[in-house]
Amino acid sequence: MLIESGCASENTVSLLPAILEPTPAASLSSLFAGQHVERLASGALFWQGDRATHVFEVVEGVLRIVHAFSDGRRVVAGFLFARDLVGVSVRECYPYTVEAVVPIKVRRLSWGRFEDEITEAPGLRDQLVAHLRDEMASVHSQVVRLAHGNAEERLCGFLMSMARRMNGDRWPAVIVDLPMSRLDIADHLGLTIETVSRAMTRLRQQGVVSKIGRYAVAVRRPKKLAVLSGDDEESGSEEVSIRSN
Amino acid sequence: MLIESGCASENTVSLLPAILEPTPAASLSSLFAGQHVERLASGALFWQGDRATHVFEVVEGVLRIVHAFSDGRRVVAGFLFARDLVGVSVRECYPYTVEAVVPIKVRRLSWGRFEDEITEAPGLRDQLVAHLRDEMASVHSQVVRLAHGNAEERLCGFLMSMARRMNGDRWPAVIVDLPMSRLDIADHLGLTIETVSRAMTRLRQQGVVSKIGRYAVAVRRPKKLAVLSGDDEESGSEEVSIRSN
DNA sequence: CGCTCTCTTGAGCCACGTCAAAGGGTGTGG
DNA sequence: CCACACCCTTTGACGTGGCTCAAGAGAGCG
Numbered sequence: 001m002l003i004e005s006g007c008a009s010e011n012t013v014s015l016l017p018a019i020l021e022p023t024p025a026a027s028l029s030s031l032f033a034g035q036h037v038e039r040l041a042s043g044a045l046f047w048q049g050d051r052a053t054h055v056f057e058v059v060e061g062v063l064r065i066v067h068a069f070s071d072g073r074r075v076v077a078g079f080l081f082a083r084d085l086v087g088v089s090v091r092e093c094y095p096y097t098v099e100a101v102v103p104i105k106v107r108r109l110s111w112g113r114f115e116d117e118i119t120e121a122p123g124l125r126d127q128l129v130a131h132l133r134d135e136m137a138s139v140h141s142q143v144v145r146l147a148h149g150n151a152e153e154r155l156c157g158f159l160m161s162m163a164r165r166m167n168g169d170r171w172p173a174v175i176v177d178l179p180m181s182r183l184d185i186a187d188h189l190g191l192t193i194e195t196v197s198r199a200m201t202r203l204r205q206q207g208v209v210s211k212i213g214r215y216a217v218a219v220r221r222p223k224k225l226a227v228l229s230g231d232d233e234e235s236g237s238e239e240v241s242i243r244s245n
Numbered sequence: 246m247l248i249e250s251g252c253a254s255e256n257t258v259s260l261l262p263a264i265l266e267p268t269p270a271a272s273l274s275s276l277f278a279g280q281h282v283e284r285l286a287s288g289a290l291f292w293q294g295d296r297a298t299h300v301f302e303v304v305e306g307v308l309r310i311v312h313a314f315s316d317g318r319r320v321v322a323g324f325l326f327a328r329d330l331v332g333v334s335v336r337e338c339y340p341y342t343v344e345a346v347v348p349i350k351v352r353r354l355s356w357g358r359f360e361d362e363i364t365e366a367p368g369l370r371d372q373l374v375a376h377l378r379d380e381m382a383s384v385h386s387q388v389v390r391l392a393h394g395n396a397e398e399r400l401c402g403f404l405m406s407m408a409r410r411m412n413g414d415r416w417p418a419v420i421v422d423l424p425m426s427r428l429d430i431a432d433h434l435g436l437t438i439e440t441v442s443r444a445m446t447r448l449r450q451q452g453v454v455s456k457i458g459r460y461a462v463a464v465r466r467p468k469k470l471a472v473l474s475g476d477d478e479e480s481g482s483e484e485v486s487i488r489s490n
Numbered sequence: 491c492g493c494t495c496t497c498t499t500g501a502g503c504c505a506c507g508t509c510a511a512a513g514g515g516t517g518t519g520g
Numbered sequence: 521c522c523a524c525a526c527c528c529t530t531t532g533a534c535g536t537g538g539c540t541c542a543a544g545a546g547a548g549c550g
Contacts, residue, residue: 150537150538151537151538191538191539192538192539192540194538194539194540195537195538195539198538213547214546214547214548
């Protein structure tokens with residue numbers, strides 16, 4: 001039974017004794033603390049192909065990571081929320097556009113300044129590595145979600161991850177905000193808006209969720225949602241699958 | 246015209262003056278130089294859910310990154326080749342199984358030792374960050390590929406990325422080795438073996454590729470392959486697409 | 491109240507999944 | 521050296537989930 005549900009966050013750093021940390025900057029976020037807060041009601045924070053000149057911290061709101069294609073098609077690779085960092089995993093040019101889903105507030109740091117600060121504080125380097133690893137895990141699970149299931153499973157997986165992120169990893173969450181449009185969700189899950197809509201309707205009919213206004217749902221049957229998302233699985237060995245209920 | 250085709254590799258590090266590097270270890274790979282070479286004919290290097298005790302360097306051969314589900318379905322999140330590192334982006338437990346596609350050789354380092362070496366050499370920390378960023382870019386493009394196109398586009402994208410990786414980023418490549426089975430490719434692209442097979446046949450009929458034995462193809466029309474994969478796109482703005490040649 | 495934008499619902503079609511069988515390469519044993 | 525068996529791949533026939541096209545329903549706003 002190795003499945004200690006979790007295997008997540010905040011451990012890499014603590015593996016090293018916290019003794020040698022002379023700097024007061026405890027977290028990557030604190031680097032942005034002194035920076036001016038910028039507001040953006042809508043549109044792009046930066047464009048795919050631009051030189052990566054800045055790193056951002058999301059203060060408030062939601063953004064989407066977008067790959068645009070010349071044929072008009074679009075892929076939403078992910079969403080960004082308060083406290084997320086933008087651009088730290090980029091090397092030279094931004095490989096995607098980042099746009100505001102709702103009016104947002106961000107702080108920015110020039111790439112050079114960010115690098116300098118990181119270089120001077122070993123603790124922050126570790127935090128950066130930890131952050132990149134978390135980001136990897138998140139993108140990785142998105143790969144699995146896209147390759148794996150049908151429309152309903154993908155939507156359930158998306159709702160689960162939204163519930164977790166917006167609730168500080170508390171689960172089950174009752175209310176899940178979905179500030180992005182159906183088109184954003186569709187492009188994120190590799191589906192069309194119609195299919196997303198139908199899948200959502202089916203979930204409502206099954207009593208798994210119910211709509212609250214337009215941009216939120218209430219999770220009525222968290223367990224069923226988890227099962228449908230295929231999130232509880234990941235066995236790989238034979239001797240599982242007893243699971244009553 | 247910001248699109249300097251490239252925007253890639255080996256710059257993050259050189260932004261910092263290379264003055265302060267007392268250690269002889271120039272690259273992450275060199276950490277593994279003294280380690281015993283292990284051989285694995287087939288089966289898993291480690292299992293999904295295992296505690297992440299080691300970091301590996303692939304010396305020779307090909308491996309696959311596998312997510313297994315309790316219902317028997319499988320997702321191949323990616324493939325690993327010579328010089329690739331395995332496990333550096335993991336935090337506590339391996340979130341996937343890594344298996345040998347062909348008989349492989351690897352070197353290993355304990356997690357603790359890896360961390361220690363990294364901590365002592367600032368240059369290596371930068372390399373680690375650079376490595377994680379490259380890995381992010383790779384996984385990111387996999388997300389885009391899965392969310393974007395139909396079977397043929399996905400297969401073309403896969404062939405392109407295989408051609409690039411096995412040829413040290415030289416393109417166009419004539420011969421592309423495909424040591425993995427159709428099932429591996431199918432699970433990687435979110436398709437079935439039959440669909441992969443049919444897509445491959447269609448590419449052959451169009452004269453884009455031709456089969457060489459069982460585990461390799463020759464690229465006959467690289468340009469068409471690139472177009473079909475949707476790789477040349479990524480515009481986003483209107484005024485591009487001049488690009489002679 | 492009417493306009494517009496987004497979401498929902500419906501009908502038909504097509505690409506891909508499923509089921510089934512045949513083809514081809516590889517290894518083993520006669 | 522051939523024969524057989526096994527496994528992987530290819531090809532075919534058919535069904536279905538999701539895409540396309542089209543219309544209708546809410547919600548925000550002047």
